[in-house]
Amino acid sequence: MTRIEESSHGFEDQLLADLKTHVVRRSEASPAARPLGARARFRHGWRLAGAFGLAAVLTAGVLAVQTMETGDQPPPTASASEIFRLAASAARQQPELTARPDQYVFTEVLATSQETPGSGPYVTGRVQLWKSAGGVAHTQRRYQSETGPDGWSELEVLRLDDPADPDRKLDAFPPPAYHGDLPTDPDELLRHLREHPVELHLPEGADEETSSEHMPYVTARSMLDGYVPPRALAALFELLAEEPGAVVVSDDVVDAAGRHGVAIRMPGVIGAHYDLVFDRDTHAYLGTRLSHLRDGKESLHSASALLRVAIVDRPGQLP
Structure with a gap:
């Protein structure tokens, strides 16, 4: 496992611990909260055992109020909507x-990640993922460092983590990566x-009503890891435009590939900030940023720039 993958796993584990602590405290303070039913309990973890399958553990609404730090940046010229x-x-x-x-x-x-959240150098590499369009096979991945002498790694099969035992892998396949049946x-x-x-995967104590509060944002983060057809993707962004909670944190960020963009911060993350990045001129979706948050201070932990998306017949095949 590369250093960039190890740091991603470690940060996810810390976020999961923060989430569990928060939900336990919340449930203790609100004993009348309704437990999640079978329909609302989530079958599949989001951590596709990889560096940037999805780097953060998302809370689906059980979050503390987040602070936004923009430093000396000028105020954004457009709203998130x-x-x-x-x-x-x-x-x-x-x-x-x-x-x-x-x-x-x-x-x-193209993924950049800090070896240790909040400190240490950044490492950069390219990650290629083959995700089952129909959710009938495990995801496979390979990695290449941008600075090291080695070429592409061997293909690796990624299995979902067991939420009760992170060291154990599940046999279940991830959800379909091709979202072709969505309303427009x-x-x-x-x-x-x-x-x-x-x-x-949420621990006991999170009530169903609160957990669904930021559902559109949670869904968007999942779908953008796969492929959403143009008209459905447009409907998803229009839906987010009507939802409260997202804010523009910068109208001039540079993604991992050096492209200038606008960063929109999503609600629903504990212990970190998760941003979607859009091209500053065309407003096409570019990728994500994940910032480490400790004691009110924020530092960029990882960033991923989406370079290309295609449909292929088998893992290892290139478009």
Whole structure:
């Protein structure tokens, strides 16, 4: 395992510990809270055992109030809602990809991660992922350092972690990576998402109503790890434009690939800040940033720049 992967796992573990502590305290303070039912309890973990499958443990609404630090940056010139609407317009211009259930969604990202959250040097590498379009196979991955002498690593099969025992891997396949059956109207999409919630592992004590508060954001983070067709992606961004909680933290950030963008901070994360980054000019989706948060101080832990997405027939195949 590379250093960039090890640091990602360690940070996820710390976030999970923070989440559990927060929920336990919350449940102790609110003994009347309703427990999550079978429908709302999340089957699949988000940690696809990789560096940037999704780097943060998302809380789906059970969060403390977050502070936003922008330092000496000038105030943003557009709101999060405006950026999401512009991103929706950009999404409609993308070519549409189609996939069979037995095919794979191929993604390549340029990922930068700090070895130890809050300190230490950053390491950068390219990560290629092959995710089952229909959710009928395990994800596979390979990695190449941008600075080291080695080439691409061997393909590695990624299995979901058992939430009760992180050292144990589950046989269950991850959710489908190709989201081709989504409604293209924002209101219909919201109804669909409420009927088919993205599933997370949450400890006992989180009530169902609060856990669904930030559901659209949680769902967006999951779907952007795979492939959403243009019109459905536009509907998703339009839906987020109507949801409260997101804020623009910077209208001039540089992603891991050196592209200038706008960062929108998502609600629903404990112990960290999670940002979506959109191109500053075209407003196309570029990638994510994850910031470590301790004692009110924020430092960038990792960033991933989405380089390409394609549909292929088998793991290891390149578009």
